[in-house]
Amino acid sequence: MRTPAEPHQDETAVISGRPLELEASAAGDALPAGAVVGGYVLDDVRLGGGFGVVHRAVPVGGGAPVALKVLRRGLSLLPAILRRFQREAEVLARLKHPAIVEVRGVGALDDGRPYIAMEWVEGRSLAAELSARGALSPPEAVALLEEVGGALAAAHAIGVVHRDVKAQNVMVCPGAGGLGAPRVKLVDFGIAKLLRARDVDRARGAKSSSLILGTPLTMAPEQILGGAVDARTDIYAVGLLAYQLVTGELPFQGADAVETEEMHLRAPPPCPSDRAPVSAAFGAVVRRCLAKEPADRYAGVPELLAALRQAVAAPGRQIAAPAARSPVDARLAGACARGPCAPWGPRAALLVEARLSAPDEAGDEALADVERLVQAARAALVGLGATLVVESADALLAALPAPYDRAPERALGWALELWAELGARAGASPEVLPRLALHAAEPEALRGWAPAATGAGVFVTHAFAEGLTGAGDAGEGDAREGEAEEIERAPRPAEGGALRRVAP
Structure with a gap:
């Protein structure tokens, strides 16, 4: 004893x-x-x-x-x-x-x-299981998530949100007699929220007076901000868990809790296919779960599980999502399709910045206009189907979708249209100077791109200009002929961060 x-x-x-x-x-x-x-x-x-x-x-x-x-x-x-x-x-x-x-x-x-x-539950946590055996295959991950999702669906059905779904709170138990498939138990409902009917309505836009409860590594943006929670908060956590199951690590891991929370709030979710042999469809499901806005996530667990089953229907190859998928699914699938199973190559990216003419003297009106400009640019990029790579309070960097990613002429035309729209925004402050810069690079190199300082306007890098002179879109090759010729005559910049003005 x-x-x-x-x-x-x-x-x-x-x-x-x-x-x-x-x-x-x-x-x-x-x-x-x-x-x-x-x-x-x-x-x-x-x-x-x-x-x-x-x-x-x-x-x-x-x-x-x-x-x-x-x-x-x-x-x-x-x-x-x-x-x-x-x-x-x-x-x-x-x-x-x-x-x-x-x-x-x-x-x-x-x-x-x-x-x-x-x-009494015999077994060990899913976190310990992953540490011992490593990442799971997509079918194994989905089988496990089916059980976790079933538990969550039962909780959501009676108005309970778990709020702390993570690998440490999932127990993996041996099958009967040590044989058969392991069983799963979702545990730790100590911070679960009991939702009344009015809580569900309030969670779709209002703030909550409750304390911030959860684990920083696995908290949804609305939890970090102290906002109201609902079933979609657990959907976010399931997305984190799905990413961890197939890659062996969590997608957002900062140097400390504050940095990790900032990543949850602002950093675009990475594609699981960057770190594991999973399909674009699986990656799209995970990234939709990890949308910053609850409205962009799956509405409930049944819809999420159905998408996961679809994603693993044909393991080992890229899977076409169903024709009825939402615009969010389509956008994320397009982003994740450029994984290990698809060639990357240089692709067009657009940087949008809201620069202040006198940062140290900026008033509330100018700061409010910075936010309006960034939000307007974000809405336009998301509407186009672009994938946000970096997002901050005064800037956005987005990888442009097909056909703009491989058609520089078309990308430049769209950027010039966006420039005009941003210039005509309501309440524009003369202190806020928008800058748009087009670049072409391997996706993994975009985060390290540091363009040179300039004033307001539309600019292109030499890497992007090479595309204009050598790989234009045949259907729109004359759309921006003047700008292309001007760039072609320009001397080659000494480094990739240098910019060439196109407009105004």
Whole structure:
């Protein structure tokens, strides 16, 4: 028999519904082996988490073991923590699904500390599983996500949003008798949000007064901003998990929590095909899940799972998405199609900047106009089907879609039209100077592109100008003949960052 001071570090169980490794720190709040609590006899297995201590216990009359979780003594005096513990019990009691830990009972100790008796789960976390075996194939990933998604769908059906879906909160359990496919359990509903009908409506645009809850590596933008959450918040987390399952890593990992949160808020989601042999369709599904705006994500889990099944219908080759797919799906599929299975090559990109004539003296009106200009440019680029590569408060860099990516004449024509539209925007401030710059480069080199300083106007790099003189679009070859001839006569810049003015 083990003593409490000698925990096995390789064991995992459900703690507050969450899988955590055995911790010796549980001893101070642990109950003695052999104690009887709520009709259960405790054995000597203790597992400590940040909020509670879990004992393995068995019914007095015999039967399947349970995980008896008791809130830590010090935390039971804090009303906010006590409410969170009680919320977990309430949520789990309402949820009935094979992939969700079952509650067997609730109660309180003689000293007032509450406890929850839950199904005892053998196995280890999905995070530990990935660390041990590496990334999964797309079919394996989708099979696992089917179970996680089923649990989430059950939660969403009764108005519960998990808010902390991640690999550490998914338990992988061996099949019956150690044979067959492993089972999955979604755990840790400690920060789940119970949605009333009016919460669902409010979540589609209003702010929430709730605290920011979640894990920075896996939080949706609306969680980071303290906004209202709904089922689409969990969809974002499933997208992160899907990316991690096939690549072995999360898509957004900054040097610290602040940088990671900024990436969730502003950085375009990467294509899984950049790091794993997955199809463009699979990548498009993941990237739609990771859309910054909840309205651009899948509306619910059933729609997401159907898209994932479609994406793995023909493993090993690029899969055409269904004809009825949304514009968001079409745009993301186009971006991800340029992965390991498709040649990259230089492609046209457009930089849009809102430059201030006197940054140190800019007033509120000028700063508001910077935001208006960037938002107008973003709407135009997204409407065109461009893929945002870099996005900040005063600039956008986007890879242009077909046919503009390989047709410089057409790309230049569109940029000049955008320049005119931005110049005619309502409330334009004379202090805000828009700059548009066209470039051609391998997609992986775009992030490192640093154009030279200039004033306002439309500019092109030499790399883009070479396309104008050597690979124009046959159908529109004369559309910008004057600009092309001017660029052709220009001397070759000394470095790729140099720009040549086209307009005004």
